[in-house]
Amino acid sequence: xxxxxxxxxxxxxxxxxxxxxxxxxxxxxxxxxxxxxxxxxxxxxxxxxxxxxxxxxxxxxxxxxxxxxxxxxxxxxxxxxxxxxxxxxxxxxxxxxxxxxxxxxxxxxxxxxxxxxxxxxxxxxxxxxxxxxxxxxxxxxxxxxxxxxxxxxxxxxxxxxxxxxxxxxxxxxxxxxxxxxxxxxxxxxxxxxxxxxxxxxxxxxxxxxxxxxxxxxxxxxxxxxxxxxxxxxxxxxxxxxxxxxxxxxxxxxxxxxxxxxxxxxxxxxxxxxxxxxxxxxxxxxxxxxxxxxxxxxxxxxxxxxxxxxxxxxxxxxxxxxxxxxxxxxxxxxxxxxxxxxxxxxxxxxxxxxxxxxxxxxxxxxxxxxxxxxxxxxxxxxxxxxxxxxxxxxxxxxxxxxxxxxxxxxxxxxxxxxxxxxxxxxxxxxxxxxxxxxxxxxxxxxxxxxxxxxxxxxxxxxxxxxxxxxxxxxxxxxxxxxxxxxxxxxxxxxxxxxxxxxxxxxxxxxxxxxxxxxxxxxxxxxxxxxxxxxxxxxxx
Amino acid sequence: xxxxxxxxxxxxxxxxxxxxxxxxxxxxxxxxxxxxxxxxxxxxxxxxxxxxxxxxxxxxxxxxxxxxxxxxxxxxxxxxxxxxxxxxxxxxxxxxxxxxxxxxxxxxxxxxxxxxxxxxxxxxxxxxxxxxxxxxxxxxxxxxxxxxxxxxxxxxxxxxxxxxxxxxxxxxxxxxxxxxxxxxxxxxxxxxxxxxxxxx
Numbered sequence: 001x002x003x004x005x006x007x008x009x010x011x012x013x014x015x016x017x018x019x020x021x022x023x024x025x026x027x028x029x030x031x032x033x034x035x036x037x038x039x040x041x042x043x044x045x046x047x048x049x050x051x052x053x054x055x056x057x058x059x060x061x062x063x064x065x066x067x068x069x070x071x072x073x074x075x076x077x078x079x080x081x082x083x084x085x086x087x088x089x090x091x092x093x094x095x096x097x098x099x100x101x102x103x104x105x106x107x108x109x110x111x112x113x114x115x116x117x118x119x120x121x122x123x124x125x126x127x128x129x130x131x132x133x134x135x136x137x138x139x140x141x142x143x144x145x146x147x148x149x150x151x152x153x154x155x156x157x158x159x160x161x162x163x164x165x166x167x168x169x170x171x172x173x174x175x176x177x178x179x180x181x182x183x184x185x186x187x188x189x190x191x192x193x194x195x196x197x198x199x200x201x202x203x204x205x206x207x208x209x210x211x212x213x214x215x216x217x218x219x220x221x222x223x224x225x226x227x228x229x230x231x232x233x234x235x236x237x238x239x240x241x242x243x244x245x246x247x248x249x250x251x252x253x254x255x256x257x258x259x260x261x262x263x264x265x266x267x268x269x270x271x272x273x274x275x276x277x278x279x280x281x282x283x284x285x286x287x288x289x290x291x292x293x294x295x296x297x298x299x300x301x302x303x304x305x306x307x308x309x310x311x312x313x314x315x316x317x318x319x320x321x322x323x324x325x326x327x328x329x330x331x332x333x334x335x336x337x338x339x340x341x342x343x344x345x346x347x348x349x350x351x352x353x354x355x356x357x358x359x360x361x362x363x364x365x366x367x368x369x370x371x372x373x374x375x376x377x378x379x380x381x382x383x384x385x386x387x388x389x390x391x392x393x394x395x396x397x398x399x400x401x402x403x404x405x406x407x408x409x410x411x412x413x414x415x416x417x418x419x420x421x422x423x424x425x426x427x428x429x430x431x432x433x434x435x436x437x438x439x440x441x442x443x444x445x446x447x448x449x450x451x452x453x454x455x456x457x458x459x460x461x462x463x464x465x466x467x468x469x470x471x472x473x474x475x476x477x478x479x480x481x482x483x484x485x486x487x488x489x490x491x492x493x494x495x496x497x498x499x500x501x502x503x504x505x506x507x508x509x510x511x512x513x514x515x516x517x518x519x520x521x522x523x524x525x526x527x528x529x530x531x532x533x534x535x536x537x538x539x
Numbered sequence: 540x541x542x543x544x545x546x547x548x549x550x551x552x553x554x555x556x557x558x559x560x561x562x563x564x565x566x567x568x569x570x571x572x573x574x575x576x577x578x579x580x581x582x583x584x585x586x587x588x589x590x591x592x593x594x595x596x597x598x599x600x601x602x603x604x605x606x607x608x609x610x611x612x613x614x615x616x617x618x619x620x621x622x623x624x625x626x627x628x629x630x631x632x633x634x635x636x637x638x639x640x641x642x643x644x645x646x647x648x649x650x651x652x653x654x655x656x657x658x659x660x661x662x663x664x665x666x667x668x669x670x671x672x673x674x675x676x677x678x679x680x681x682x683x684x685x686x687x688x689x690x691x692x693x694x695x696x697x698x699x700x701x702x703x704x705x706x707x708x709x710x711x712x713x714x715x716x717x718x719x720x721x722x723x724x725x726x727x728x729x730x731x732x733x734x735x736x737x738x739x
Contacts, residue, residue, distance in 0.1 A: 037646055087643070107647060131615060152611075153644065377611040381636040 001032060002053040004079050004100035005533075012055065015076040019058045019102075022068035027108070029057040038086065038103045040093035042396030044465050044488055046455045052095045052487065054081070057103040063183060063191055063229040069104060070227065071189040073520045080104045081522050082227045084126035084158030087151075090399040090450065091162065092486040097524030098533075104227060106155075113230065114206070117142040120235045121180065121206040126157040126228065130376040144235040145374030147172040152376020157231045161221045163484050165440030167371040169272040169325050172236050174442050176221050181205040183230035184220055187516035191229075206232025222484070223508075224522035225515050236325075242373055243324045243331040244353030247342045248279065248316035252303050252433065254345055255318045256408030261341045262320050263406055266442075270334050272323040273372065276411075278434035279315035280306070287432065288313070295432070306433055316349065318436070323372055328357060397450035400468055402475040403483050404437060404445050411437055414447045414480070421474045425467060446483060472496070487524070491537070494527030509534065577695045577726070578621075581606060581613065581631030581641075587716035588658065588688055589632035592724070595692035608719075610637050614644060622648040626729040630695035632688070635721040642727065651730040653701050656680060656691075658722045666715040670708060675699050676726070677707040685713045691724050701728055 003012055020028045029035060038054045045051040058080075060066045073080045079096070082104040086094030094103060110127030115137060122133060122144075130152040137144060147166035149159055158164075160175035172178045181195040195211040196202040209215065219225045249258050255276075262274040281287040287295060291309055294301040301309075310317045322338050324331035335352075342348050356364050356373065370377045404410045415435050422429035430449045437445035449471070451464045468489060472482060476496040485493045497504055508528045512519070519530020529537045580603040582593035593603040604613050610633075618641075621627055626649040631638075635657070642652050654672030661667050668687065670677045676694065683690030 041643070085647075131619070135615070151640075153640075377609070378614070378640050379609045379611060381609075381640055 001030070001035065002055055002100045004055055004077075004102070005098070007076065007078060007100070011076050012078070015072060015078050016056060018072045018075075019056075019069060022072060023058055023060045023065050027059040027061070029059070029105075030055075035103075038083075038094045038105075040095035040486070042089050042093060042398065042453055042486075043095065044398055044453050044461050044468075044486065046395075046453065046461065047458055048461075052097070052099050054096060054103050055100045057105050059105040059108050061108045063109075063185060066104070066106075066109075066185045066227050066229055067189040067191055070185055070187060070520070073102070074188065074518050077518055077520065078102055079520055079523045082106060082126075084155035084161075085129055085153065086158070087154045088158065088162060090397050090486070091484055092488075095487065096522065097487040097490065101523065106227075106229070109229065112136050115140070115142055115144065115235075116206075117144040117235075117237075119207060120144055120237055121232055122146065122156075122235055123181070123206050123230060123232045124156050125230055126155055128157070129153055129155055130159075134374075134376050143238040145238050146233065146235055147175065147178065148371050148374060148376040149175070150371055150380040151378040152371075153378065156233060157228055160231065160233070161228060163222060167273050167369070167440070168374060169236055170266070170269060171442050172234065173273060173440055175233075177442070178234045179217070179231050180207060180209050180234055181230075181232040182217055182220060182228050184226040184228050186226045187518070187521050192226075206234070219511065222526045224525040224528055225511065226521065236374070238358065238374075239325040239327075240358060241326065241328040241331050242354070242356045242358070243335055244355075245322055245324075245335045245338065246351040246353055247320045247322065247338070248349040248351065249318050249342075249345050250310060250316050250347040251307055252317050252412070253408075254348075255411055255436075257345050258318055258320050258342070259406065259408040259411065261338075261345075262322070265322065265338055265341060270324070270337065272325055274439050275321040275323075276436035276439065277319045277321070278317060278436060279319055280310055280317060280434045281432065287434070301433075303433070317434075321353065331355075395455040396453045398453055398464065398468055398486055398488075399484070400449045400451055400471050401446050401482050401484055402448075402471075402480040403441070404447050404480050406443060406445050410445065411435075411447075413478070417474060417478055418447065418449075418471065421471055422467075425470055427463075427467060441483070447480070490524070490526045577601070577630040577698065578627045579604060579618065579629035579631075580692075580695055581610075581629065581633055581637075583608065583631075583633045583637065583719070583722070585719040586632065586634075586722055588718060588722055591688035591716075592632045592692050592695075595689045596695060599692055599696040601692075601696055606633065606637065608634055608637060610640050614641070618644075622650075626650045628698065628726070628728040630691075630698075630724075630726045632691065632722060632724045634719065635723050638723045638725050645727050649729055650727050652725055653703070653728045653730075654680075654724075654726040656687075656724040658687075658718070658724070660715055660718065661712070664715055666713050668711040668713065670711065672706065672726070673702050674705040674707050675702060677709050680724075681709050681711060683711075683713075687713060687724070695726070698726070698728075701726075703730075 016028060016030060035054050035057060038057055043051055058069055060069055079098050079101040081096035081101040083094045084106050106126035108127055109125040111125045112128055113123040115122045130148045133146050147168040149164050149166045160179050164175050166173040181197045183193050185191050194217050196208050197205040198211050220228050265271045266274055280291060294305055324334045339350050404414050415431055415433055418431040419429050437447045439445060451468055453464055454460050469492060472492055481497060482493045512528050513531050523530050580596045580601045582603045582605050583589040584605045584607050596603050606613055654676045657669040659667040670680050679694060
């Protein structure tokens with residue numbers, strides 16, 4: 001067991017006893033075997049001394065119990081690390097930033113407080129997973145969709161607080177953006193409600209974000225200023241129909257008008273998540289043998305050679321799949337309109353895609369990209385998720401997730417910059433001239449890559465860590481910052497958000513010292529350390 | 540993929556078992572499978588190894604759930620509902636990714652992987668079966684020889700009481716079938732070291 005820093009065994013034992021008094025002794029976990037469950041399943045330090053270990057876990061059942069646990073932690077200066085359901089694969093799992101922390105496991109708080117399919121919102125506790133809410137809505141026949149991520153076993157609250165994202169319509173797929181109202185246990189144990197929730201008897205907690213006065217919800221996302229115990233979310237009214245279509249363009253530079261058209265449609269609310277790809281082998285796809293030999297030429301293939309290959313094989317260079325949600329007449333008209341938007345691109349082709357009039361048949365559901373129609377699942381783990389670049393999946397991955405502008409120019413620049421970054425380290429590139437960004441964010445792209453980690457290869461994990469650090473720096477040099485990163489890289493990432501001599505970090509630290517003077521909640525999360533650890537950690 | 544380090548961890552954890560079992564509250568999950576058949580048997584339909592296991596399981600009176608890589612439907616419509624009422628014992632031959640999902644979900648309900656055999660395909664054309672689990676199961680599995688599917692179905696149909704006091708690892712080789720990816724034979728069962736399960 002890893003004891004919390006500066007806490008002796010007797011004080012820790014006393015704290016555990018008090019935790020047991022607060023939540024019941026069945027819900028305090030201290031055996032090595034139990035606490036090992038909170039290790040990051042995709043840890044980049046597997047088998048190394050830097051691997052983060054927790055000291056215990058406490059599983060409260062109510063906000064009042066959370067409050068008691070927090071007060072006890074304050075008394076004994078025990079660092080605690082709240083998790084909701086603790087999956088978060090590729091971004092740290094349920095492991096804290098600080099070894100010896102006590103995990104505050106909120107899985108037992110799994111109550112769905114309210115779902116309204118007339119005003120389209122839900123209020124839930126942290127232990128509610130997307131699967132749970134989906135089951136509830138199905139059983140009650142509610143005409144609403146929650147936007148879901150991959151996989152669907154995560155917590156709505158945990159995902160939103162980590163700035164998690166989904167695949168559906170507009171702002172709904174930015175899960176923090178679509179939240180509305182919070183209940184939070186502060187580091188001193190006080191329970192606050194934000195937005196309209198601060199008004200006793202408020203009727204619109206999960207509908208109007210702000211209430212009156214400063215809006216503080218953002219402090220509790222990727223932060224360490226409190227423990228969120230309830231949260232509201234806006235939901236999408238269940239649409240009557242869903243339609244997809246694909247736009248294919250022949251030249252590499254056509255990505256520029258393709259994205260412009262996609263933006264125009266998406267920002268006007270015409271389409272859901274745009275999905276860019278490359279028929280030549282984009283996001284996860286394999287270049288064919290002839291193309292592979294072209295790419296293997298010294299200095300790589302020229303753009304002209306690649307475009308000739310695209311023309312010869314009649315596949316096009318880039319594609320955009322657009323998704324429409326609404327009434328049948330509306331979605332069919334929207335597809336016609338979308339074709340008009342792209343008609344000016346020379347050589348453009350259009351392919352009609354799937355059409356579903358809900359409720360979907362089992363066959364339609366089987367074939368559909370389920371997350372795009374609000375159905376949580378785990379198919380992301382299936383064999384189909386393996387790519388030609390990664391035919392034998394490793395034991396896990398780290399996500400490198402730089403945010404880039406939502407433009408074709410930025411996509412081409414990111415390809416060039418990151419291909420060079422891999423070359424500079426003499427490592428095989430995960431980026432090609434066909435790579436496309438993920439489009440989960442409503443107003444930006446994320447040029448995401450999954451870097452491999454292993455449970456039995458310390459040397460390879462070291463190389464992966466060095467690669468991630470290098471990519472983070474290269475991204476920042478070009479104005480691209482991470483939106484989310486595992487604990488191992490949170491300090492580096494947030495150090496780079498350094499405008500005006502780290503004014504944002506200093507603001508966070510000022511707030512931390514005021515709200516959590518003992519620094520008990522999520523020490524070090526996203527670079528915000530308690531005062532007593534700050535200098536040592538920076539060094 | 541399991542490795543020696545994981546095995547050592549399991550062994551070390553197992554060595555602490557008696558004291559922890561003694562501290563287990565009365566209303567916690569059962570200490571382990573108590574020598575009965577698996578309540579669920581899961582078969583990957585893309586795998587000849589798993590299909591043969593499924594056929595034998597049927598012959599032995601079990602009703603296998605057939606999956607094609609994705610466990611979502613089985614978990615959502617069956618396992619989740621049952622596990623919310625209490626932990627259960629299940630066995631299967633699946634892709635390693637399916638096991639990862641089941642194992643991750645099972646933890647929250649007071650269950651863990653007790654036994655797994657990782658079937659690595661050897662360059663020479665054979666299987667290497669890397670076994671990890673309680674002494675009794677590993678010894679039983681080591682006697683399957685070239686009849687892995689049949690032997691494992693028999694084990695799933697009639698599990699001995701699971702005793703975590705002594706763990707073993709062992710490597711076997713046998714003839715190989717053509718598989719869709721990294722396959723694993725496994726048993727998930729209630730685990731005494733979890734003091735209580737979190738989801739209900």
